[in-house]
Amino acid sequence: MKINVQQLVRAIILFLFAFFIYRLHHSGEILQLINPKYETLSMIGATIFFVLSFVQLFRIFSVSSNHIHCEHTDHRHDHGDKPINIKKVISYLIILFPLATGFLLPFATLDASIAKNKGATLSLRNQGEREVESAPLPTNDPNQIDPNVYKNKVSKEEYEWIQQDLFHQPHLKMEDTLYALIYQEVTQNINMFNGRKITLNGFVYREQDFASNQLVIGRFLITHCIADAGLIGFLAEFDQEMTVSEDTWMEVTGTIRLTEYQGTSIPLLEIEEYQTIDQPEQPYVYPLNIQVLGGG
Amino acid sequence: MKRNLSSLTIDSCLLLLFAAVVCLVSLNPNNSVFQIPDSFYQMNTIFLSILIEALPFVLIGVLIAGFIQMFITENQLKRWIPKNKYAAILMSCVVGALFPACECGIVPIVRRLIAKGVPLFAGIGFLLTGPLINPIVIFSTYMAFGNDLEIALLRMGIGFIVALIIAFIISLLYRTNQLKQEAVHTTTQINYETSLLTKARKTLLHAVDEFFDMGKYLIIGAFLAAFVQVYVSTKLLVSIGDGPFTSLFVMMGLAYFLSLCSEADAFIGSSFSNIFPKGAILGFLVYGPMIDLKNTFMMLSVFKARFVFAFVMIVTVIVFISISCWQLLF
Numbered sequence: 281m282k283i284n285v286q287q288l289v290r291a292i293i294l295f296l297f298a299f300f301i302y303r304l305h306h307s308g309e310i311l312q313l314i315n316p317k318y319e320t321l322s323m324i325g326a327t328i329f330f331v332l333s334f335v336q337l338f339r340i341f342s343v344s345s346n347h348i349h350c351e352h353t354d355h356r357h358d359h360g361d362k363p364i365n366i367k368k369v370i371s372y373l374i375i376l377f378p379l380a381t382g383f384l385l386p387f388a389t390l391d392a393s394i395a396k397n398k399g400a401t402l403s404l405r406n407q408g409e410r411e412v413e414s415a416p417l418p419t420n421d422p423n424q425i426d427p428n429v430y431k432n433k434v435s436k437e438e439y440e441w442i443q444q445d446l447f448h449q450p451h452l453k454m455e456d457t458l459y460a461l462i463y464q465e466v467t468q469n470i471n472m473f474n475g476r477k478i479t480l481n482g483f484v485y486r487e488q489d490f491a492s493n494q495l496v497i498g499r500f501l502i503t504h505c506i507a508d509a510g511l512i513g514f515l516a517e518f519d520q521e522m523t524v525s526e527d528t529w530m531e532v533t534g535t536i537r538l539t540e541y542q543g544t545s546i547p548l549l550e551i552e553e554y555q556t557i558d559q560p561e562q563p564y565v566y567p568l569n570i571q572v573l574g575g576g
Numbered sequence: 577m578k579r580n581l582s583s584l585t586i587d588s589c590l591l592l593l594f595a596a597v598v599c600l601v602s603l604n605p606n607n608s609v610f611q612i613p614d615s616f617y618q619m620n621t622i623f624l625s626i627l628i629e630a631l632p633f634v635l636i637g638v639l640i641a642g643f644i645q646m647f648i649t650e651n652q653l654k655r656w657i658p659k660n661k662y663a664a665i666l667m668s669c670v671v672g673a674l675f676p677a678c679e680c681g682i683v684p685i686v687r688r689l690i691a692k693g694v695p696l697f698a699g700i701g702f703l704l705t706g707p708l709i710n711p712i713v714i715f716s717t718y719m720a721f722g723n724d725l726e727i728a729l730l731r732m733g734i735g736f737i738v739a740l741i742i743a744f745i746i747s748l749l750y751r752t753n754q755l756k757q758e759a760v761h762t763t764t765q766i767n768y769e770t771s772l773l774t775k776a777r778k779t780l781l782h783a784v785d786e787f788f789d790m791g792k793y794l795i796i797g798a799f800l801a802a803f804v805q806v807y808v809s810t811k812l813l814v815s816i817g818d819g820p821f822t823s824l825f826v827m828m829g830l831a832y833f834l835s836l837c838s839e840a841d842a843f844i845g846s847s848f849s850n851i852f853p854k855g856a857i858l859g860f861l862v863y864g865p866m867i868d869l870k871n872t873f874m875m876l877s878v879f880k881a882r883f884v885f886a887f888v889m890i891v892t893v894i895v896f897i898s899i900s901c902w903q904l905l906f
Contacts, residue, residue: 282843290784290788294784294787297631301628301631304628310628312621313621313624313625313628313629314625314628314629318629321632322629322632324630324632325631325632325635328630328632328635328636328639329635331780332635332780332783332784332787335777335780335781335784336781336784339781343593356810371788371792374791374792374796374828375792375795376793377795377799378623378624378627378795378798381623381624382618382624385612385617385620386617387617387620387621387624388614388617388618388620388621389621390621390622391614391618393614393615393618394618394805394806396809397805397806397807397809397810398810400803468625501843502839503716503839503840503842503843504629504836504839504840505625505626505628505629505837505840506621506622506625507622507625507626507629507801507802507834507835507836508834508837508840508841508843509842510837510843510847512845552812559864566879567719567843571721
């Protein structure tokens with residue numbers, strides 16, 4: 281009986297992946313990477329890694345390097361018991377690379393430079409009205425929004441109710457959970473929200489062609505993981521020159537007005553009150569998760 | 577030296593990877609080796625986020641692949657697949673459409689199916705429709721386009737037809753299975769009478785091997801996709817033009833390099849809908865789930881490099897032509 285080094289390395293790598301994902305969950309850093317909706321799935325992933333590393337343990341003490349565990353004659357893949365060569369070392373190094381950067385380097389929060397790269401102006405231009413929806417039906421439900429919303433999970437009826445309710449609120453408050461919904465509704469029905477008061481927070485983002493009193497206040501919307509982040513936010517106009525640097529977090533209150541930007545009409549906020557704030561613990565926002573057939 | 581082409585690709589990518597790191601470290605103005613620029617942290621975070629997001633799907637994929645290896649015989653598969661080529665293509669695309677997979681998880685499954693004797697074209701049909709057509713994708717597309725079902729339906733419809741055409745072309749061009757290792761799978765002598773426990777253990781061990789085969793490709797793909805996101809400006813792509821054909825080309829390029837999950841790309845796609853015509857948006861939505869940068873690397877772990885490049889070309893050309901036809905007709 282001898283110890284098979286390669287199988288040991290494989291078991292350790294699998295265990296490290298399980299440990300790495302578990303640690304992300306434990307420290308809460310996982311929220312820097314993915315939409316919390318996928319937390320359970322990622323824990324399942326960590327569990328599978330752990331089970332695999334456990335099963336792999338039994339391979340370490342192979343009697344000989346023969347494939348006693350596998351009866352089929354031809355091998356389409358490597359079982360990890362052929363001699364180590366430079367190519368294999370490179371393979372293992374590649375697999376270790378994310379573990380190394382993951383354990384050693386701190387996570388960054390996406391900032392204005394990423395927004396610039398992703399073409400945030402494009403999404404600004406995109407705020408142009410798409411369709412004019414018919415006037416919403418008045419609902420006289422004065423109740424507060426269902427607390428379920430704060431779990432970011434609502435039923436189809438609740439979603440429609442919240443959506444309708446927005447049209448009747450004199451002062452829109454873009455809370456974390458409703459951020460994406462309000463953004464979507466306002467950009468799609470600018471005329472209907474023209475003149476409405478709105479309060480939101482977000483980080484400062486600038487484009488070269490902005491006037492000195494103009495900024496974008498916005499946040500990143502994460503659908504899956506931060507690779508699919510998109511900046512959502514509004515063009516804001518202040519009554520004085522603004523010198524705050526990009527990536528500063530602000531809370532602003534203002535009135536929605538229609539304006540032209542690069543040939544498209546988009547909403548513009550006339551800012552009445554503003555203050556700089558600390559970056560929230562959770563800088564990203566997520567789309568409301570509507571339950572269809574109990575899942576999704 | 578055919579087999580060296582893909583290993584050459586890996587090695588050169590690794591070199592690129594190190595070159596990128598060295599370049600970034602040395603480029604920063606303070607010239608201190610230990611000061612890494614912010615953008616590198618951002619890239620690393622995006623890289624890890626793609627990986628963390630993809631890993632559960634890949635693991636489920638390799639488990640299913642291990643299960644197929646241990647529990648399903650070649651004969652069973654042969655009985656299930658129609659003898660008629662056209663029927664087999666249609667069936668593979670329909671099965672893919674019903675199977676809720678994502679593009680990372682489906683690669684190991686397809687590899688195992690083809691190794692078990694499923695014809696290449698049927699495997700490809702399954703590979704193309706699996707991530708593109710499923711309830712979650714339809715729903716997220718519906719949501720992203722302002723609760724408008726039109727784009728979601730067009731995405732599924734055009735995607736399905738494109739997948740049929742590609743599977744058919746593959747069936748004309750390739751007779752062999754195009755898998756990487758040449759070893760001909762003569763007779764698998766798995767003893768189907770072995771106990772369930774042994775089989776389960778072997779399923780897991782197969783999954784381990786499969787993970788190590790595929791893991792490095794996934795990692796390289798995720799790294800390159802993160803690199804593109806941080807260092808290549810979207811504006812650069814968009815500035816190429818916004819005519820009906822150039823914009824389609826631009827959006828397909830974007831879909832390829834961003835390597836987004838099919839369940840999450842609709843929002844990004846919709847953010848271009850006021851700048852580009854509908855055809856270009858559809859190109860983005862149909863092409864992305866079929867092939868992208870990350871996926872190309874994962875396919876390199878399964879198929880011969882030559883086949884992968886040909887496949888990418890075929891998919892690109894067919895999606896481009898199909899969407900252009902649609903644009904001209906409607």
